[in-house]
Amino acid sequence: MTQRWNSGWTDERVDFIPIAYAIDGASAPDAKETLTSTNKVDIRTFAHDADEDVFIIWEAPLDLTCKTIQFRVITWVHNATGPSAEGWAFFLRGASLGNGDILSATLGTAVKSSAASQTHVQYDRVATTWSEPVTITNLAAGESQVLKLYRDISDADDTYAQLIGVSGIEIRYS
DSSP states (O other): OEEEEEEEEEEEEEEEGGGGEEEEESSOOOEEEEESSSSSSEEEOOOSOEEEEEEEEEEEETTTTOSSSEEEEEEOOOOOOOEEEEEEEEEEEEEOOOOOOOOOOOOOEEEEEEEEEEOOOOOEEEEEOOOSSSETTOOOSSSSSEEEEOTTSTTTOOOOOOOEEEEEEEEEEE
């Protein structure tokens, strides 16, 4: 789903990519589950005691004009013990693949998006901050972007000693 708005000087768009579209990485988070309270949301839970990762394919739009993107993660407090002035950190890196490019392309430098010093209860939605610009290796319109998303438990902003649920990521671009 693409959201479009004009923020002044540029025409920005946001694509939401559900976690259900993610493919397990080297150390995968838990399998998809449905978080249920009054309503429901599909999530995958990322551990607090080991880095876990997934790969997501994002098809860059044909009219993409930017050379970088930004991202944030839509998370949900899964555990009954919610964070109390604690946080979590996710990183994203990627590469663009066009016709004839191999899947094992070199990924760009990882960039962080975090939710620091959060105090919430179970079932609360928390969006991490928008990241700094993510440089995707050879980002190009109309190509497939291979994105690696991972929780880095050794990052200073990752202090929440519980699972955190992820329903998806948002990609912001122009």
